[in-house]
Amino acid sequence: MAKAAESSGDPGTTPPRPLFAGxxxxxxxxxxxxxxxxxxxxxxxxxxxxxxxxNESVQNTIMxxxxxxxxxxxxxxxxxxSNTLLRDWDLWxxxxxxxxxxxxxxxxxxDSEKDGGPQFAEVFVIVWFGAVTITLNSKLLGGNISFFQxxxxxxxxxxxxxxxxxxxxxxxxxxxxxxxxxxxxxxVIVMFAWSIVASTAFLADSQPPNRKALAIYPVFLxxxxxxxxxxxxxxx
Amino acid sequence: xxxxAAPAGGxxxxxxxxxxxxxxxxxxxxxxxxxxxNMDDTSGSSFEDMxxxxxxxxxxxxxxxxxxxxxxxGEFLGMKGFKGQLSRQVADQMWQAGKRQASRAxxxxxxxxxxxxxxDVEPAQVRSRLLESMIPIKMVNFPQKIAGELYxxxxxxxxxxxxxxxxMKTSDTIIREGxxxxxAIGTCFGYWLGVSSFIYFLAYLCNAQITMLQMLALLGYGxxxxxxxxxxxxxxxxxxxxxxxxxxxxxxxxLRMVAVLVSRTVGPTQRLLLxxxxxxxxxxxxxxxxxxxxxxxxxxxxxxxxxNIPPMQRVPRDVPAALPAARLxxxxxxxxxxxxxxxxxxx
Numbered sequence: 001m002a003k004a005a006e007s008s009g010d011p012g013t014t015p016p017r018p019l020f021a022g023x024x025x026x027x028x029x030x031x032x033x034x035x036x037x038x039x040x041x042x043x044x045x046x047x048x049x050x051x052x053x054x055n056e057s058v059q060n061t062i063m064x065x066x067x068x069x070x071x072x073x074x075x076x077x078x079x080x081x082s083n084t085l086l087r088d089w090d091l092w093x094x095x096x097x098x099x100x101x102x103x104x105x106x107x108x109x110x111d112s113e114k115d116g117g118p119q120f121a122e123v124f125v126i127v128w129f130g131a132v133t134i135t136l137n138s139k140l141l142g143g144n145i146s147f148f149q150x151x152x153x154x155x156x157x158x159x160x161x162x163x164x165x166x167x168x169x170x171x172x173x174x175x176x177x178x179x180x181x182x183x184x185x186x187x188v189i190v191m192f193a194w195s196i197v198a199s200t201a202f203l204a205d206s207q208p209p210n211r212k213a214l215a216i217y218p219v220f221l222x223x224x225x226x227x228x229x230x231x232x233x234x235x236x
Numbered sequence: 237x238x239x240x241a242a243p244a245g246g247x248x249x250x251x252x253x254x255x256x257x258x259x260x261x262x263x264x265x266x267x268x269x270x271x272x273x274n275m276d277d278t279s280g281s282s283f284e285d286m287x288x289x290x291x292x293x294x295x296x297x298x299x300x301x302x303x304x305x306x307x308x309x310g311e312f313l314g315m316k317g318f319k320g321q322l323s324r325q326v327a328d329q330m331w332q333a334g335k336r337q338a339s340r341a342x343x344x345x346x347x348x349x350x351x352x353x354x355x356d357v358e359p360a361q362v363r364s365r366l367l368e369s370m371i372p373i374k375m376v377n378f379p380q381k382i383a384g385e386l387y388x389x390x391x392x393x394x395x396x397x398x399x400x401x402x403x404m405k406t407s408d409t410i411i412r413e414g415x416x417x418x419x420a421i422g423t424c425f426g427y428w429l430g431v432s433s434f435i436y437f438l439a440y441l442c443n444a445q446i447t448m449l450q451m452l453a454l455l456g457y458g459x460x461x462x463x464x465x466x467x468x469x470x471x472x473x474x475x476x477x478x479x480x481x482x483x484x485x486x487x488x489x490x491l492r493m494v495a496v497l498v499s500r501t502v503g504p505t506q507r508l509l510l511x512x513x514x515x516x517x518x519x520x521x522x523x524x525x526x527x528x529x530x531x532x533x534x535x536x537x538x539x540x541x542x543x544n545i546p547p548m549q550r551v552p553r554d555v556p557a558a559l560p561a562a563r564l565x566x567x568x569x570x571x572x573x574x575x576x577x578x579x580x581x582x583x
Contacts, residue, residue, distance in 0.1 A: 122417060136348060140355035141387070213359045217391060221398050225417075228401050 069093045076159045079198040086149050086202065094155020097162050098127045101226075104165050105233055123229065130222045131155060138207060138215045145206035154219070157199040161223065164191035165230050172235060184231060192227040196220055354386040354449070362388050369457040372491035376499040382450040389428065389456020395463050396424045400525070403470035423525075428456060431517050438513060442506035444497065454493055455518075461489030462522050469526060482522055490518045 053061070069092050075084050102123035135150040168184045199219050207215045365388055373380060400420040429452075436451045446454075465485050469478040494511040501507045 126417060137355070137387075137390075140348060140352055142356075210358060214357070214362065214387065218394065221391075221394050224398055225401060228398075229417075 065090070065092055069096065072156055073159055076156045076198050079201040083202070083205075086145070086153065086206075089149045089152035091148065091152060091155065094127075094131075094152065094158070097155060097158045098124060101127070101158065101162050101165055101230075104162075104169060105229060126225065126229075127155075127158065130225070134218045134222055137218050138203070141207065141211050141215055143203075143207045143215060145203070150203065153199055153202045154222070157195045157202075157223075158226065160191040160194040160198065161188075161226050161230060164188050164227075165233075168230060168233065169235075176234075188227050188231045192223055195223045199223075351386065354384065357385050357387050365457060366460050369460050369492055370485070370488045372488065372495045374495070376495060378499065379445055380496045380499045382446070382454055382496060384447070384449045384453055386449070386452065386456075389453055389459070392456055392459045392463060393424050393428050396459055396466070397421050399463055399466050399470065400424070403466065424459075427521055428452070428459065431455060431514075431521075435510070435514055435517075438510055439497070439501075442501055442503075442510050444501040444506065444510060446497070446500050454496060458489045458493045458518060461485045462525065465522060466525060478526055482519070482526075486519055486522045490515050493518065 068088065068090060072084065072090075072093055075082065102120045105123050106119050131151050131154040134154060135145075135147055138145065138150060139147070164187050167187050171180060171183055171187075174180060196216075196219060200216055203215065203219070204212050361383075365383055365385075397420045400423070401417065432448070432451045432455045435455070436446070436448050439446050439451070465478070465481045468481060494515055497511050497514065498507050501510055
C-alpha cells in the first residue's frame with residue numbers, strides 16, 4: 001500500500017506537517033495491478049501511404065497480395081491456434097473463393113438460358129449475407145472481434161468446401177450412381193468438418209468463454225447450407 | 237496611406253479596387269487596421285495608391301501562403317488565390333458536413349447495440365428454454381413469464397431453413413438451389429415474423445398482456461417442435477409416423493404457447509379467439525411444411541423442366557396420402573361412394 005502512511009507515523013513527537021507533505025513519498029507497490037490487457041485484436045502493420053508502395057510496379061503489388069492470400073490459405077488448411085488471419089485480415093481471399101465457388105455451381109445453360117445468372121447471384125448473396133449475419137450474431141453475443149476480421153475468417157474457411165466442389169466436379173465426370181453419390185457425400189462431409197474446425201480455431205478465442213457454443217452454432221448452419229449446395233449440384 | 241491590408245485582401249481579379257477596404261472590413265481577419273480612405277472612396281482611388289496596394293498585397297500573399305497552409309478552419313479567404321482556396325475550402329466544409337451527417341445517421345440506425353440486450357443469454361439458458369417450450373404449464377391464473385430474447389428464436393428459424401433444405405436432398409433430380417433457398421428462407425422468416433405480428437395485433441384487440449418481443453420469442457421457441465418433427469420425418473418416410481409426431485410434438489408446443497397466452501388474457505371469448513387462431517396457424521404450418529411445401533417445390537421444378545421429370549425418391553409423390561388430413565375423409569368417402577356405385581352397377 002502507499003508508503004505515505006509510514007512516513008506520517010509518530011503521532012505525538014513530530015511537529016504538525018504542512019498539508020500533502022508526504023505526497024512525494026508515495027509509491028505504489030507491485031501488488032496492485034495497474035496494468036491490464038486490452039484484448040482487441042490489432043493489426044500488426046499499417047500500410048504506409050507514401051510513394052514506396054505507390055510507385056512500385058503492378059506486378060509487385062499483385063504478387064505481394066497473392067502471397068498474403070496464399071499464406072492465409074495455408075493457415076486454413078493446417079489450422080492451428082494463431083491469429084494471422086485476424087491480424088492481417090483482407091477480403092481478397094474470400095472474394096476469390098466465393099467467385100470460384102459460384103462459378104463452379106453454375107449449370108451449363110443448355111436447357112434454359114436463365115439458369116446461369118441467378119445461381120451465381122444466389123451463392124454470392126448467401127455467402128456474404130450469411131457471413132454478415134454470423135458476424136453480427138457473434139458481436140451481439142459479446143465477442144470482441146471486428147466486423148471485417150470475422151468476415152475474413154469465415155470467407156477463408158470456405159476453402160475446404162471449394163476444394164470439395166472441385167473434387168465433386170471431377171467425380172461427376174464418371175458415371176452417376178450410388179457409389180458416385182457416396183464418394184461425394186464422404187468428401188463433402190470431411191471438408192465440412194474441416195471448415196468448422198478451422199473457423200473454430202480462429203474465432204473461438206474472441207468469444208466470452210462460456211458462450212463459444214452459441215457463436216459456433218450459426219457457423220455450423222452456414223457451412224451446412226454451403227455443403228448442401230455443393231452436394232446436390234448436378235451438372236446437366 | 238496607412239493601409240495594412242489583411243492577408244485576405246488579395247488582388248481580386250475583375251472586382252473594383254475600391255471595394256478592397258470593404259472586404260477587409262467584412263472578414264475581419266489579419267490586421268485590424270482599416271483604411272478609412274479606401275473604404276469611403278467609391279469614386280475610384282488614384283492609380284498610385286492602387287499600385288501600392290497591389291504590391292503590398294502580393295508581398296503579404298507570399299508570406300501568408302505558408303501560414304495559410306496550416307490554417308484549417310473555414311475562414312473566408314476569398315481574396316487570396318481566390319479560385320483555388322475558395323473551392324478547396326468549400327469542398328472541405330461540404331465534406332465535413334457530410335461526414336458529420338453520415339456518422340450521425342450511422343450511429344443512429346446501424347447501432348446494433350439496440351439489439352444487444354436481447355442476445356444476452358447463456359447456453360444453459362437456451363437449452364432449458366428449448367426444453368420448456370415442449371412442456372405446457374397448467375397454471376393459467378397469473379401471467380406466465382416469457383423470456384424476451386431473440387437468439388434462440390433466430391437460431392431456430394435458421395435451423396428450420398436448414399432442415400427444409402436438407403429435406404430436398406436427392407441424388408438424381410435436378411434442383412435449382414437458388415429458388416429453393418429463397419423459398420425456404422422466405423417461408424420460415426415470413427411465418428415467424430408474419431404470424432407473430434398477426435397474433436400481436438389480435439392480442440392488442442383482445443387486450444392480452446404481451447409485447448411484440450415476447451410474441452416473437454414465444455413463437456420462435458414454438459418452432460422447436462416443428463424442427464424436431466420435420467427432421468425425423470424427412471429421414472423416415474412414414475405417414476403414420478408423421479401424423480403421430482404432428483399430434484404429439486406439434487400439439488405439445490402449441491399447448492405450451494396456448495397456455496402462456498391464456499394466462500395473459502382475460503375473458504373467455506378473447507381467449508378462444510386468440511388461442512384458437514394461434515393453434516390453427518401453428519399446426520397447419522407444420523402440415524403445410526410436410527406436404528404442400530413439397531408441392532410448391534415440385535411446381536417450381538415442373539415449370540422449369542417440363543413434364544418429363546425422373547420420378548423423385550420421396551414419399552410425397554404418393555398422391556392420395558399427400559392430401560392434408562382434413563380432406564382425407566372426403567377422399568375416403570369418395571372412394572366408398574365410387575365403390576358403392578360400382579357394386580350397384582355390377583348388379
